[in-house]
Amino acid sequence: xxxxxxxxxxxxxxxxxxxxxxxxxxxxxxxxxxxxxxxxxxxxxxxxxxxxxxxxxxxxxxxxxxxxxxxxxxxxxxxxxxxxxxxxxxxxxxxxxxxxxxxxxxxxxxxxxxxxxxxxxxxxxxxxxxxxxxxxxxxxxxxxxxxxxxxxxxxxxxxxxxxxxxxxxxxxxxxxxxxxxxxxxxxxxxxxxxxxxxxxxxxxxxxxxxxxxxxxxxxxxxxxxxxxxxxxxxxxxxxxxxxxxxxxxxxxxxxxxxxxxxxxxxxxxxxxxxxxxxxxxxxxxxxxxxxxxxxxxxxxxxxxxxxxxxxxxxxxxxxxxxxx
Numbered sequence: 557x558x559x560x561x562x563x564x565x566x567x568x569x570x571x572x573x574x575x576x577x578x579x580x581x582x583x584x585x586x587x588x589x590x591x592x593x594x595x596x597x598x599x600x601x602x603x604x605x606x607x608x609x610x611x612x613x614x615x616x617x618x619x620x621x622x623x624x625x626x627x628x629x630x631x632x633x634x635x636x637x638x639x640x641x642x643x644x645x646x647x648x649x650x651x652x653x654x655x656x657x658x659x660x661x662x663x664x665x666x667x668x669x670x671x672x673x674x675x676x677x678x679x680x681x682x683x684x685x686x687x688x689x690x691x692x693x694x695x696x697x698x699x700x701x702x703x704x705x706x707x708x709x710x711x712x713x714x715x716x717x718x719x720x721x722x723x724x725x726x727x728x729x730x731x732x733x734x735x736x737x738x739x740x741x742x743x744x745x746x747x748x749x750x751x752x753x754x755x756x757x758x759x760x761x762x763x764x765x766x767x768x769x770x771x772x773x774x775x776x777x778x779x780x781x782x783x784x785x786x787x788x789x790x791x792x793x794x795x796x797x798x799x800x801x802x803x804x805x806x807x808x809x810x811x812x813x814x815x816x817x818x819x820x821x822x823x824x825x826x827x828x829x830x831x832x833x834x835x836x837x838x839x840x841x842x843x844x845x846x847x848x849x850x851x852x853x854x855x856x857x858x859x860x861x862x863x864x865x866x867x868x869x870x871x872x873x874x875x876x877x878x879x880x
Contacts, residue, residue, distance in 0.1 A: 560880075562651035562860040564616040567607040570864035578617070580654035583630030588659045590624035590642065594675035595650045597855075597863050597876040598708070599772075599797050604648060605864070608800075612648050618860070619650025619878075621678035623671040633659045641665040643674035645682060647822060651860055653880040660828050663835040668843045676708065676875035677849050679821065681838045683794065684712040686824040687770055688720065689837075691817050692790045696721030698767040701757060701784050703727050703777050704797065705737035705745060708875040711850055713770060714741035719846045725760060727753045727777075729870065736873055740850070754780035765789060765812075775799035782808060791816045850874035 561578040583589045601618040603609040623643040626636055636642065642662040649655065665674050688694040700717055704710045705726025717724045718741035726742040728734045729749045737745040744760050746753045757766060765786035771777050774796030781791055791814055793801065809816055825831040841847035852874035855863040859878075866872050 557654070559652065559654045560858070561617050561653070562619070562857065564605055564618065565614075567605070567611075569606070570861040570868070572605065573618070573861040573864065575858040575860075578652065580652065581656050583628055583633075583656050585631040586633060586659055587630040587656050588626055588633060588636060588642075588662060589628040589630075589654065589656050590622075591627050591654050592622050592624035592650070592652060592880050593671040594623050595619050595857060595878040595880070596621035596675045596677075596679055597860075597867060597878060598679050599795060599867065600647070600679070602864055602868055603796075608796075617649045617651055619652075620647055621645040621675055621680075622650040622655070623665065623674040623678070624655070627654070630659070635659065636662065636664070641671065641674075643671075643678045645678040645821070645825070651857060651878065653857070661831070663832065666839050666843060669839055672851060672854075672877050672879075673842065673849050675877050676851050677712070677838060677842070678835075680708040680875060681712055681842075681847070681849065682825060682834050683709050683821050684716055685834045685838050686819070686821060687792060687794060688713065688716060690824060691792050691794070691819045692768045694720055694722050694768065697723075699723045699725070699761055699764075699786075701725045701727070701766045701769040701781070702742075703769075703771050703773045703781070705740070705742055706733035706873050707772070709772060710737065711740040711874055712847060715847050716841065717741065719841070725757055725766065733873060748777075752780070753777075754783040757784040761786075768792060770794065772796075773798045774801055778804060782811060782814060785812055785814055787812045789814055793818050794820075851877055853877075854879060 559580040706728040726737040768790040769781040772795030776798040853876040857878040
């Protein structure tokens with residue numbers, strides 16, 4: 557069987573992505589060979605491709621989440637069997653037809669979670685899980701602002717926060733995305749293209765502000781995010797789809813004695829026990845029907861460049877999966 561991958565040999569836009577033959581290799585001790593069935597697409601893929609995040613080597617294979625079937629076990633792997641359906645999230649390397657993966661990074665999939673859904677939630681769903689349980693522990697009665705509420709993480713946050721009993725405010729661009737966010741559990745959705753979201757939040761909260769803001773946009777939103785907080789509120793910046801917070805100063809937090817956090821998922825699942833616990837929580841939410849992942853787009857894996865253009869052009873909603 558010939559193995560293929562999406563590769564980039566230089567920094568740049570989606571045009572640097574190529575479909576090329578790349579052997580998967582054989583698993584070493586502690587590793588597993590997977591036949592991949594679905595790969596998730598995320599903004600972090602574009603961050604690595606463009607050089608915003610450091611490249612892992614001379615050649616980049618993007619992709620941070622995928623699902624597949626175990627084809628071969630390396631020596632010492634006892635917790636998995638050939639034929640098991642599994643999924644994983646790692647910073648890079650998922651855009652392949654077959655791949656060797658460390659066994660301790662894999663989680664088994666329950667029957668009620670399809671391969672496509674798993675590939676769409678391993679990064680985004682686990683991100684939502686740690687954001688509202690660990691970066692800031694959301695409880696019933698909290699008021700929460702989420703940017704990019706119609707995106708992959710945003711939709712999952714809306715549903716999960718509703719299940720926790722929080723009051724949720726989302727931002728989205730344009731009537732279609734506003735409607736999509738509302739359909740995913742948000743109590744209020746602000747069209748940031750039509751109004752000042754910080755002022756709208758002040759009105760919605762009777763001037764109090766939010767307990768926490770989850771901001772994955774960055775450059776164009778962070779100032780308004782701070783203005784949207786209550787005194788001693790928390791600013792969680794977990795992405796920068798519009799660019800980094802170049803002018804942010806530590807002293808900006810003094811306006812309301814705010815707390816700021818710039819978390820990364822991979823620090824929250826580094827330990828095997830933590831990965832298993834967070835994945836179990838995520839799969840249980842999906843199995844209960846309280847969390848319904850939405851796959852908005854599907855592309856062939858070989859058309860990853862087209863998918864990257866759609867993502868960066870804000871032409872996607874919900875999750876996007878690439879199919880080998």
